[in-house]
Amino acid sequence: MDNNSDEFRNDILEGLRKPHQKSTPSKYLYDTVGSQLFEYITEQPEYYPTRTELKILEKHSGELIKSITKEIVLIELGSGSSKKTRYLFDEILKKQEKLYYFPIDISINFLDSIVTNLESLNEKLVVKGIPEDYINGIKQCNSILFENNISFDTFSRLIVFFGSSIGNFEPEDARDFLKQIRLNMHDKDFLLIGFDLVKEIQLIEPAYNDKAGYTSKFNLNLLNRINKELNSNFDLEKFDHYAFYNTEENRIEMHVRSRTDQNIVIPGNKEIFRIIAGETIHTENSYKYDKLKIEKLAARSGFKVDKIFTDENNWFNLILLRPS
Template sequence: MALSLPDQTTTSQPAFPSESNESEPNNEQRKTNNEELAAHVLAGLTRQPRALSSMYFYDAVGSELFQQIMALPEYYPTRTEFGLLTRHRAAMAAALTSADGQPLHLLELGAGDGLKTKILLRELLAAGTDFTYAPVDISPTAVEGLAESLRTELPTLRVQPLVAEYTAALAGLRGQPGRKAVLFLGSNIGNFPPEARQQFLAALAAQLGPDDRLLFGFDLRKDPRQIRAAYDDAQGVTAAFNLNLLTRLNRELQADFDLAAWEHFADYDPLTGAMRSFLVSRRAQQVRIGALGRSFDFAAWEAIHTENSYKFTLPQIEQLAAAAGLRVLTAFQDEQQWFADVMLAPVP
């Protein structure tokens, strides 16, 4: 669950649910963050169709709500991938490890709390693999928290935490000795619009040599009703999560969104594999955003697009990989074939 502006050129990375436990910013950071948010909102509400990025879902309340979402019976991605990693951990670790015993530099984009990754890390340590783990996150708190938990749980692990955007982290890969492997778990690749997704994969592949590896998570296409329910649960937690974006704008940008005049709507298109979420205006209304010094008119039932989450087929994944100069080595799947962690390598 996260993206940049839907169906527009994205930045180098979307936001990630698991890395949302931010520390309280100081006044200077808060001013900068609010300026960035204000610029984003101005761009998103003056375009048509209107759109806001779900990267701004994750304030303290939004982070807590997403933790609740991951525990919902309808929300299958997290627990499905956790089970998949547990089931295939030995084969994944073997596929990541170089046959000639070269040291492995394991870089993870959007590492978050590392809950799923620790399954692989424990397996690599048990196998005696010579490797260093480099978790990357834009949140200093997330990186520091993960590094601390790893020091406690896996004291023999070599960790090089990195607070950086993905472009900066990837730029340092070429200088690493031995085999490089990039992890991008979860279904985060699905948050990129198609063009940006292809650009991201190609840019990543350009930093790797023929012996390097990538392990990406892909949420697979399945019963459309099941997918839709995962983003529109019966308890209304996902609705509260989406609407909390407006609460944040009220607080940080002095807006006057009336939450009772908005509703969450989510729908899945089985033709494109796009799961999309919206905030829909229940009536004609005008919203004032004090930080922007202007008001915005919304028609009855006008929508603000807040999220994409694309789902994939295995042939589609192979096509994406090939277009980026990559090849599929193995697609590790759960028993129900709902999710795949796909091992990729650059085309020689």
């Protein structure tokens, strides 16, 4: 068993052993199937974050790029389809002859398809996909630049983290994650992050319960993945997708909820995991932020807010951070 498979197995077992609330790390939702399903989610009418973030980029990309005076190397964490990033491509290539672009994504197959597509898009775009976790991916980008004799004094790295994905981290984990990014940045680099803002529950909850059912398929796909990779016995017909807004924590919680009493086993492990009717496995959080929380998170992570870009409804922020 390779290290990634071993880590997956151990994390799933640890989550199922929890006595009060079974859970799984949200990163495991994004295998190849999960990544494609998430792309479908972003296209649904209920899912406001993607279209709102796109509008912000469409309106403000020029201003954003002009505020970075040096030549830019672009690094994207969790690249997805790179649809949003193309607004930045256009603006960056107005000011420089060539753009080095490093999309980082743990889904190798999904990443390969995106890289192939982008390489044919623009001959001035030099694309190097990095199939890694985010921090190791940034380190690998730095190594590639160094090996190609690209002087770090001549450019600014712009690291982008779109889609309000920072909200999937627990607050302390978000701080630690940003600290790790900061440790791999120079003083002239920038970090651009999307934050979904606190707003009415009537807007937030439907975004995670789309009528077409893609979020449900996305959530339940994790059980399918556990079955395929660990030979477990989750019956997807006996689980429902369950997502709601926790007003005390200012977060969406995603769960899979059991319809019946059932026993789950993972071969090679002697334990039997009893799940009773109505019990849930907590699969993901999506925290919503306000201005004060964003500023505190930045300060505690070694950053300062350089610029704030928002939409006309103030539903979403793109925050440009620089090392403090």
